[in-house]
Amino acid sequence: MDDLRVGVIGCGGHARSHFEMIAAEPRVRLVALAELDDRRREETAQLRSVPGYSDYRRMFDEHDLDIVHVVTMPAHLKAIVLDCLERDINVSVEKSPGMDSTETQAMADAEAASGARAIVSLNRRYFPEVLAVRRLAREHGGTVNCGAIYNKALSGAMERFDSLLPPPIISDAIHNVDLLRWFAGPTEDRAAVPTEVHSLVADGPRPVEHRQNAVIRFDTGAIGTIESQYGVGGRIQRAQIHAQDFSAYLDLTMREKKVEMYRSGQGNQPSEVGGRVEDPLDLDAVGGPGFNEVKHFVDCILDDRTPWSNLDDAVITMKLCEAIRRGHSGVLEL
Numbered sequence: 301m302d303d304l305r306v307g308v309i310g311c312g313g314h315a316r317s318h319f320e321m322i323a324a325e326p327r328v329r330l331v332a333l334a335e336l337d338d339r340r341r342e343e344t345a346q347l348r349s350v351p352g353y354s355d356y357r358r359m360f361d362e363h364d365l366d367i368v369h370v371v372t373m374p375a376h377l378k379a380i381v382l383d384c385l386e387r388d389i390n391v392s393v394e395k396s397p398g399m400d401s402t403e404t405q406a407m408a409d410a411e412a413a414s415g416a417r418a419i420v421s422l423n424r425r426y427f428p429e430v431l432a433v434r435r436l437a438r439e440h441g442g443t444v445n446c447g448a449i450y451n452k453a454l455s456g457a458m459e460r461f462d463s464l465l466p467p468p469i470i471s472d473a474i475h476n477v478d479l480l481r482w483f484a485g486p487t488e489d490r491a492a493v494p495t496e497v498h499s500l501v502a503d504g505p506r507p508v509e510h511r512q513n514a515v516i517r518f519d520t521g522a523i524g525t526i527e528s529q530y531g532v533g534g535r536i537q538r539a540q541i542h543a544q545d546f547s548a549y550l551d552l553t554m555r556e557k558k559v560e561m562y563r564s565g566q567g568n569q570p571s572e573v574g575g576r577v578e579d580p581l582d583l584d585a586v587g588g589p590g591f592n593e594v595k596h597f598v599d600c601i602l603d604d605r606t607p608w609s610n611l612d613d614a615v616i617t618m619k620l621c622e623a624i625r626r627g628h629s630g631v632l633e634l
């Protein structure tokens with residue numbers, strides 16, 4: 301099989317993680333990149349040993365690309381993603397997929413009319429540790445409850461909200477909102493759908509000092525909770541998942557993930573205390589320690605399957621983030 305030819309649009313700070321995933325995947329080959337900023341384009345093109353373009357359409361004309369990663373700010377994503385899909389080029393879309401759910405829906409509609417596929421970079425779904433604990437929860441009868449914390453200090457990037465980024469629960473903490481849907485999902489390949497949301501919003505006085513706490517009921521019967529505060533002590537990203545006689549607590553703050561698990565009732569006797577599980581997580585059962593969104597997308601393209609974090613599914617996550625942000629309380633009509 302020939303390698304799939306990949307292009308990247310947008311070579312800012314976050315593009316590095318895309319370049320690393322592409323370099324680590326033997327079935328794809330980076331062939332070109334596009335970036336508006338001269339210095340970023342030249343430096344990255346030299347570092348990655350591929351031609352750099354200021355106009356991504358010229359890159360499309362000169363290279364027969366199989367996949368394009370669009371790693372721009374949310375405000376710039378939609379127009380580029382529509383161009384990719386119109387040319388039947390498979391596209392990886394950064395989060396948040398647009399400035400609001402109507403933009404995500406427009407991209408989903410374009411995908412439906414295209415011969416190509418799209419994946420949204422809701423990358424927590426693809427962390428091997430997340431997949432492994434999710435699998436264990438299913439083995440224990442399915443998720444009954446899950447929770448997530450996504451907190452940050454205010455940073456210099458905050459002025460980009462409004463013009464280039466939607467509010468942080470949509471553009472940033474979306475990762476952990478989506479993780480709740482994924483944890484509550486009924487099968488390996490499906491995320492749960494929120495049916496009811498009770499959100500309390502209590503913003504601080506400084507710009508983008510957004511604080512929101514929500515409880516969500518899912519169509520699977522599981523309940524999820526999210527706490528997300530901006531302008532507090534520092535960056536913390538934690539999550540938990542519970543099933544009958546099984547719990548896992550994950551710290552996803554750093555590159556190296558930490559997971560703590562507990563199990564009770566190993567025989568027929570439920571134990572009130574429960575025991576700490578010392579066995580290592582079986583990462584090989586979920587694609588291995590190097591599994592990521594790029595590997596999944598290549599699998600989907602080659603096997604003609606829909607990616608887990610497809611655009612239609614991302615519309616649901618976007619609508620859930622929007623409901624949390626507006627302090628929605630009650631049934632959620634999607």
Ligand SMILES: NC(=O)c1ccc[n+]([C@@H]2O[C@H](COP(=O)([O-])OP(=O)(O)OC[C@H]3O[C@@H](n4cnc5c(N)ncnc54)[C@H](O)[C@@H]3O)[C@@H](O)[C@H]2O)c1
Pocket residue numbers: 309310311312313314315334335336337340354356371372373374376380394395396421423471
């Ligand atoms: N998944 C994650 O964990 C994670 C982490 C950080 C950022 N992100 C996302 O990644 C995206 C990029 O973030 P960043 O920090 O790299 O932003 P950035 O602003 O540093 O980089 C974006 C780059 O895109 C370029 N660009 C914009 N329009 C273009 C066009 N038409 N053609 C070519 N280049 C164009 C800009 O010149 C800029 O250099 C954002 O959507 C952000 O939400 C995701």
